[in-house]
Amino acid sequence: MRSAKDFFRPLAVGAPTPLTQVPARPSRVIHFFDPSNPKMAAKVPGMVGTVDVLLGNLEDAVKADSKEAARAGLVEIAKATDFGQDTQLWTRINALDSPWALDDLTTLVTEIGDKLDVIMVPKVQGAEDIHYVDRLLAQLEAKAGLTRPILVHAILETARGMVNIEEICGASPRMQGLSLGPADLAADRRMKTTRVGGSHPGYLVRTDPVDGDITGARATAQQDLWHYTIARMVDACAMHGIYPYYGPFGDIQDVVACEDQFRNAFLLGCVGTWSLHPVQIEIAKRVFSPSAEDVAHARRVVAAMGDGTGAVMLDGKMEDDASLKQCLVIVELAERLSQTDPALAELYADARGATPPVDPPTAPAAREGAR
Ligand SMILES: CC(=O)SCCNC(=O)CCNC(=O)[C@H](O)C(C)(C)COP(=O)(O)OP(=O)(O)OC[C@H]1O[C@@H](n2cnc3c(N)ncnc32)[C@H](O)[C@@H]1OP(=O)(O)O
Ligand SMILES: O=CC(=O)O
Numbered sequence: 001m002r003s004a005k006d007f008f009r010p011l012a013v014g015a016p017t018p019l020t021q022v023p024a025r026p027s028r029v030i031h032f033f034d035p036s037n038p039k040m041a042a043k044v045p046g047m048v049g050t051v052d053v054l055l056g057n058l059e060d061a062v063k064a065d066s067k068e069a070a071r072a073g074l075v076e077i078a079k080a081t082d083f084g085q086d087t088q089l090w091t092r093i094n095a096l097d098s099p100w101a102l103d104d105l106t107t108l109v110t111e112i113g114d115k116l117d118v119i120m121v122p123k124v125q126g127a128e129d130i131h132y133v134d135r136l137l138a139q140l141e142a143k144a145g146l147t148r149p150i151l152v153h154a155i156l157e158t159a160r161g162m163v164n165i166e167e168i169c170g171a172s173p174r175m176q177g178l179s180l181g182p183a184d185l186a187a188d189r190r191m192k193t194t195r196v197g198g199s200h201p202g203y204l205v206r207t208d209p210v211d212g213d214i215t216g217a218r219a220t221a222q223q224d225l226w227h228y229t230i231a232r233m234v235d236a237c238a239m240h241g242i243y244p245y246y247g248p249f250g251d252i253q254d255v256v257a258c259e260d261q262f263r264n265a266f267l268l269g270c271v272g273t274w275s276l277h278p279v280q281i282e283i284a285k286r287v288f289s290p291s292a293e294d295v296a297h298a299r300r301v302v303a304a305m306g307d308g309t310g311a312v313m314l315d316g317k318m319e320d321d322a323s324l325k326q327c328l329v330i331v332e333l334a335e336r337l338s339q340t341d342p343a344l345a346e347l348y349a350d351a352r353g354a355t356p357p358v359d360p361p362t363a364p365a366a367r368e369g370a371r
């Protein structure tokens with residue numbers, strides 16, 4: 001265990017000082033590309049500004065005999081591309097027990113460490129994996145003369161990683177967030193779904209029989225296989241001040257179910273998701289940006305709550321100190337997204353204009369009484 005005093009000291013002489021807060025940059029959509037695929041690679045410069053994160057994937061989905069080409073391709077793309085202020089460059093390295101992970105880290109940090117914001121580490125099992133990457137990154141950052149630390153993102157995709165989730169989140173000040181890895185996680189848990197993310201028609205609840213007739217028609221509703229995992233991930237991330245993300249949704253053609261799955265994750269507290277194909281980009285951006293209606297409502301509550309204490313009635317509903325905090329989550333997210341997304345800035349400005357006047361509190365004494 002490290003002393004609290006040492007937690008924010010560099011792990012190598014000459015490495016940058018660790019950050020005390022994870023920067024709150026928009027990351028609604030982490031767009032995956034295979035740097036060894038010439039068609040995909042050619043599209044990357046044109047995608048700058050259209051996604052929050054471009055992620056050069058080196059792990060699964062890159063063929064074993066293309067691993068070196070993918071790494072070299074990412075170095076070339078990173079050197080040749082200006083990512084501007086609003087698009088981050090991330091990578092997903094190969095698993096730590098693979099023959100490629102060490103070369104991934106040494107090459108990427110020394111060659112393009114100044115361009116890399118976050119390194120995604122797959123199949124993280126426990127804090128020991130993060131500690132290994134943490135020290136190695138510090139050594140490589142010092143060697144490369146980097147002045148800001150590269151952050152680390154863990155994919156939650158093993159049962160052991162799931163059990164050790166809190167210690168993973170708190171293992172290093174570099175920890176930026178967690179993503180759900182539903183494909184590997186399903187396999188590791190021996191779940192019986194072959195889908196990459198999403199629900200399953202066999203995982204359902206059924207209404208009780210009417211008048212004891214078990215053969216009669218009974219409505220069923222498909223349930224979300226990932227609810228528990230995402231909720232657990234959200235709590236662990238919130239506790240440690242880092243960010244939770246949905247992961248891949250593999251049914252590229254089913255844009256409707258994709259949107260549903262992303263929205264469930266957004267409502268539960270995730271800040272973004274992966275996109276595997278261009279068709280998923282706009283879905284992710286739409287879902288992980290609060291709607292104009294929600295922003296307008298949240299602003300009305302903030303205005304109605306005055307000093308933030310007590311209880312008021314708004315549109316027939318009670319609002320108080322706690323619901324104000326819920327609304328501030330929405331307002332703060334809208335303000336942050338507005339800083340980098342002009343279309344959203346305009347949408348949310350219009351939402352302000354359209355905001356109906358606040359009803360006067362129906363029980364003014366309540367505010368005083370609550371102090
Ligand atoms: C479980 C996990 O680990 S998930 C994470 C790992 N998986 C990935 O990263 C997958 C990334 N995505 C892909 O490999 C591809 O999108 C696939 C295999 C899913 C589909 O590929 P295709 O069959 O080529 O899709 P499609 O024909 O619809 O592509 C249309 C165009 O978009 C391009 N395209 C497809 N995916 C991407 C992408 N992720 N980024 C940029 N461009 C893309 C194609 O090159 C094609 O370009 P073209 O019009 O110039 O020919
Ligand atoms: O890496 C992602 C997954 O679902 O596995």
Ligand SMILES: [Mg+2]
Binds near residue numbers: 060122157181183184
């Ligand atoms: Mg995986």
